[in-house]
Amino acid sequence: MVALEHSSITSIWHMLTDRKPYHDLGGAYFTQRDPERATRGAITQLNQLGYTVTLDPRESAA
Template sequence: MRTRDTYLQACYKRLTARRGPMKALVAIKHSIITAIWHMLTDNVPYREPGGTYVTQRDPERATRRAITALNQLGYPVTLNPTEEGSV
């Protein structure tokens, strides 16, 4: 069964950019084995946090990462905060 926008897929993409595809694959395999061990030990089902879990957990870090990437591509970035109700 193939699914999209999963936590493990997002982790793989982030790790691939830093470590390369083979090391990222081994790290994801380790995460899967660890999750299986916890599910069997604690007798709980797997809860999928979703592909946007990391972004939702620390949105400021995601913003800094995006700004840095745009700056490295040669696009100067200035942020203009919006009001809470106008989003």
């Protein structure tokens, strides 16, 4: 609860000091920001569920 309140207060402070409206980054923000980390996280979760993961990169359509 305190962490949520802290996040809200921090967001409000930035909006007021920068005089900018709230801008939602979107649900895929962290995936787009660091796709390798998202990939590692997905692999880790699958490994914890008992799966063995092999990645085969797709060929580019260019």
